[in-house]
Amino acid sequence: MTGNFIASSSIDIDADAERVWTVLTDPSAIKDFMFGTEASTDWTIGGPITWRGTWEGKDYEDKGVILEFEPGKRLVNTHFSPLSGQDDIPENYHTLTWTLEPQDGKTRLTLTQDKNGSPEEAKHAEGMWDSLVKSVKQIAERG
Template identity: 35%
Template sequence: MENLVVKNNIIINAPAAAVWDALINPEQTKKYMFGCKTVSDWKVGSPLLWSAMYEGKETVFVKGTIVDIVQQKLLKYTVIDPNATMADIPENYLNVTYELSGPDGEVNLTVTQDGFEGAADGEKRYQDVYNNGDGWNPILVQIKAVAESGA
């Protein structure tokens, strides 16, 4: 399998602090990540959970670990669906990286997802994320709206 990477970016007309808040604030992430809030202490090596109320109880839909974090610049974490049938082993986790660059007030937010090649169901998971070329674009549009509304 060739190197499978999904990479998208968007320009957000807001301060880096507002973009960063949209990425890590649980009340903000619920607005664009299918109702899921983030649960983490945002330190390297710490767990990151994406959870939401489902059928009357708090349910984790995605989990992972913070790999790297530089406030208002970089957020990299691993992800896996804990409800999937694949084994919960490091090889089956994918990587998600958010990079913020450019002048404050005109942030270029790039998101990259990779690690599909060695993961269980890698090709299918890639196709699900790639989404006929849209990739992360629908979510980036929503992140932009959240960050710009708070700017």
């Protein structure tokens, strides 16, 4: 890892924080908003989380650890993807931070990813996360 550039994506959702939280933590919703991935975790702090799927014709199994779990407020987990081509060592794990901020019956969802190696890498990640948070918005607003 050559840098610590932060990728960040935020969106306002016309749903309360409880509804948005449900979307973020429900395996079927995760599959919808996270590009078809199958997520597996028990949501305990220190516990593992895995994401399995196929991306551009390649099977993958990403992994991480749940670092924080505050229902309706904040979820923090590490993330490593072998598809990155990097070695599976701690310094190559990103930290994903999902923050929910209630705003008069609505919710601002912000997703950040640390340890991007360059401004270009951060910008690429932001593009992916922008698409993902828009999908979370669509699912949450469907009810």
